[in-house]
Amino acid sequence: MRKLVLTSLAGMIILVGLLGCTDSEESEIASNATDDSANLPPVAPLDFGRARSFQLEDLNGHLVSLNDFSDRVVAINFWATWCKPCREEIPILVKMQDKFWNRGFTVLGLSRDFFQRNDRLVKNQGAVQSFVEEFKVNYPVLWDTENIFSEHYGGIGMPTTIVLDRSHRIRFRHTGIIDSVTLDAEILMLLNET
Numbered sequence: 369m370r371k372l373v374l375t376s377l378a379g380m381i382i383l384v385g386l387l388g389c390t391d392s393e394e395s396e397i398a399s400n401a402t403d404d405s406a407n408l409p410p411v412a413p414l415d416f417g418r419a420r421s422f423q424l425e426d427l428n429g430h431l432v433s434l435n436d437f438s439d440r441v442v443a444i445n446f447w448a449t450w451c452k453p454c455r456e457e458i459p460i461l462v463k464m465q466d467k468f469w470n471r472g473f474t475v476l477g478l479s480r481d482f483f484q485r486n487d488r489l490v491k492n493q494g495a496v497q498s499f500v501e502e503f504k505v506n507y508p509v510l511w512d513t514e515n516i517f518s519e520h521y522g523g524i525g526m527p528t529t530i531v532l533d534r535s536h537r538i539r540f541r542h543t544g545i546i547d548s549v550t551l552d553a554e555i556l557m558l559l560n561e562t
Contacts, residue, residue, distance in 0.1 A: 416537070416538035416539070416541065417537065417538060418535070418536060418537050418538070419434065419444075419520070419530070419532050419536045419537065419538050420520050421433060421434045421435050421536075422434050422514060422516050422520065424478070424510040424511055424512065424513065424514060424516070425510065425511050425513070426508055426509060426510050426511075427493070427496060427497060427500065427509055427511075432476075432508055432510055434476070434536065437474055437476070438536070439472070439534050440472050440473060440474050440534060441468075441472060441473045441474075441531070441532065441533060441534055441555060441558040441559055442473075442474055442475075442476060442531075442532045442536065443461065443464070443473075443474075443475045443476070443529055443530070443531050443532075443551070443555070444475075444476050444478060444516075444521075444529065444530045444531075444532070445457075445461055445475055445476070445477050445478065445527060445528070445529045446478050446480060446512065446516075446517045446521075446523055446526055446527060446528045446529075447477060447478070447479060447480065447526055447527045448479060448480040448481050448526060449479075449481050449492070449495045449496060449499045450481070451526045451527065453526070453527055453544060453545045454526055454527040455499075455503075456545055457527050457529075457545045457546065458477075458503045458505065459503065460545075460546065460547070460548045460551065461475045461477070461505075461507065461529075462503065462504060462505060462506055462507070463548065464548070464551055464552065464555060465506050465507045466506060467552075468555050468559065471559050472534070472559055473555055473559060474507060474508070475507040475508075476507065476508055476510060477505065477507060477508065477509040477510065478509075478510050478511075478512040478516060478517065479496050479509055479510065479511055479512060480512055480517060480526065481495055481496050481511075482511060482513060489513055491511055491513075496509065521541075523543075524543065525543050525544065526543075527543075527544065527545065527546075528541070528542065528543045529541070529542045529546050529551075530542075531551075531554050531555070531558065533558045533561060534558070534561070539554070539558060540554050
């Protein structure tokens with residue numbers, strides 16, 4: 369019985385992981401976010417607790433902390449250049465950054481483009497830099513070399529997006545491509561909270 373439970377659990381974990389970085393037909397993007405919040409779907413007020421702070425290097429080697437964005441709504445997006453759904457989702461995040469930056473919102477992109485070689489961490493700097501330029505990424509991109517993905521957020525599949533309110537409490541979590549209508553509604557709700 370115990371073996372059956374462990375086998376079932378392992379299967380579920382693999383399935384969840386595959387749902388993230390796959391060529392799913394369900395990865396169609398609703399990219400027409402609206403400025404009219406009346407047309408957005410209702411958003412349930414969720415609270416998964418306070419996010420742990422972190423400090424990571426950006427693409428230029430500067431340290432960036434989650435605390436640098438205090439009193440801002442933050443979407444933390446875990447991604448990699450080799451992840452096809454991540455590539456589909458990035459334009460949505462670029463659009464939201466542009467749309468809501470002046471109202472107190474930012475995206476933090478945490479790249480998983482690195483590997484171990486001879487006890488040394490090697491960052492795929494060229495691939496990430498080219499990606500950022502190609503997709504016109506307009507928000508900070510950091511290296512997730514501290515494994516924030518797994519250690520802080522129990523990450524399994526990519527992309528994964530964690531949306532924090534202004535107090536940096538975890539309010540929404542999405543594994544797989546998030547559509548722009550849902551993200552738009554979540555951001556507006558959090559920006560309008562007092």
